[in-house]
Amino acid sequence: MQIRELGESGLKVSAIGLGCMGMSEFYGRADEAAGIHTIRRAIDHGMTLIDTAPSFGAPPYGESANERLVGRALRGRRDSVVVATKCGFVRSGNDRVVDNSPGYIRRSVDESLRRLETDHIDLYYLHRRNPDVPLEEVIGTMKSLVQAGKVRYLGLSEVNVETLRQAHGIHPITALQSEYSLLSRHLEDEILPAAQELGVSVVAYAPVGRGLLTGEVTTLDGLEPNDLRRLQPRFQNGNLGRNLALVERVRTVAEEVGCTTAQLALAWLLAKDDGIVPIPSTTRLRHIEENAAAVDIVLSSRQVKELDEAIRPDEVIGDRNTAASLALMEL
Numbered sequence: 001m002q003i004r005e006l007g008e009s010g011l012k013v014s015a016i017g018l019g020c021m022g023m024s025e026f027y028g029r030a031d032e033a034a035g036i037h038t039i040r041r042a043i044d045h046g047m048t049l050i051d052t053a054p055s056f057g058a059p060p061y062g063e064s065a066n067e068r069l070v071g072r073a074l075r076g077r078r079d080s081v082v083v084a085t086k087c088g089f090v091r092s093g094n095d096r097v098v099d100n101s102p103g104y105i106r107r108s109v110d111e112s113l114r115r116l117e118t119d120h121i122d123l124y125y126l127h128r129r130n131p132d133v134p135l136e137e138v139i140g141t142m143k144s145l146v147q148a149g150k151v152r153y154l155g156l157s158e159v160n161v162e163t164l165r166q167a168h169g170i171h172p173i174t175a176l177q178s179e180y181s182l183l184s185r186h187l188e189d190e191i192l193p194a195a196q197e198l199g200v201s202v203v204a205y206a207p208v209g210r211g212l213l214t215g216e217v218t219t220l221d222g223l224e225p226n227d228l229r230r231l232q233p234r235f236q237n238g239n240l241g242r243n244l245a246l247v248e249r250v251r252t253v254a255e256e257v258g259c260t261t262a263q264l265a266l267a268w269l270l271a272k273d274d275g276i277v278p279i280p281s282t283t284r285l286r287h288i289e290e291n292a293a294a295v296d297i298v299l300s301s302r303q304v305k306e307l308d309e310a311i312r313p314d315e316v317i318g319d320r321n322t323a324a325s326l327a328l329m330e331l
């Protein structure tokens, strides 16, 4: 596994991390024992950036089930990984609230520490931004957690370039976690250049497009009733087939390189910039191996350009998330 430094912090992580979200919710049935086994196998494959959040795995899937699962998986292995979790996005039943208040943040970190069975969080992100709370107060509160030794580094998620710059001026921001993939390119115009300039890493979530870029999800019929992709615009009938036709263009390059389209999607992100770290989520051991092996794929600049052009943003059918979810993001 190759190693990348997040921002200019000195925090070293595997070039491909592990998103744990799908082990507790969102992609159908969750199996905690299998999730724990998958996390441990990922660590054996050198994946050291372990990503979770209090909002992954809410009732009826358990109260912050994903952080608890990560805590159990890391028993005896805590020191060999970088644990990233978040605050600011609260789920209660079907309601979702963006709470950036200092009191909530201080409570949330202590709850995360308890669930994660650790005395510090390596990377602590603001999951969503609520503009009603002044950014100085929000980042100031998070900075106090660094000073208290509860948190080592700070990150943001799904914020715009103004928030990124302003927050970085208050306390160094180590990483911005936002959706970025061959299918979701909205970071490229403003955010990526600003992140490069500021020395902020981009942790790319949904790097394989929630499975769309793997070419393996060809119909909604096989998905479980609670799979979030049943609601995702790009997976809707009529859209899915047209988006899969775009993925076929990626397959042409994958065949030339000798890898899967999922691996190529990850290798493309790694080739775009040294400051990018994708965090694919998987529940399958063979996908852990496949994703980890993507670090060894070296793409020529011609192949990167070919992939840049294989899927033009305006050709992708459907928004990258539901309207309700997008309304909570700044981008």
Ligand SMILES: NC(=O)c1ccc[n+]([C@@H]2O[C@H](COP(=O)([O-])OP(=O)(O)OC[C@H]3O[C@@H](n4cnc5c(N)ncnc54)[C@H](OP(=O)(O)O)[C@@H]3O)[C@@H](O)[C@H]2O)c1
Binding pocket: 018, 019, 020, 021, 022, 027, 051, 052, 127, 157, 158, 177, 178, 204, 205, 206, 207, 208, 209, 210, 211, 212, 214, 216, 262, 263, 279, 280, 281, 282, 283, 284, 287, 290, 291
């Ligand atoms: N900051 C935020 O707001 C935010 C939002 C969403 C997610 N995230 C983080 O980002 C992580 C990843 O995002 P995501 O789960 O939304 O999307 P993703 O990683 O693009 O897609 C996950 C899906 O792709 C499949 N998959 C992964 N590798 C595969 C492979 N090699 N071949 C075939 N299928 C593969 C998985 O199925 P299998 O289980 O079958 O492999 C799963 O259904 C999450 O776990 C979470 O930690 C953050």
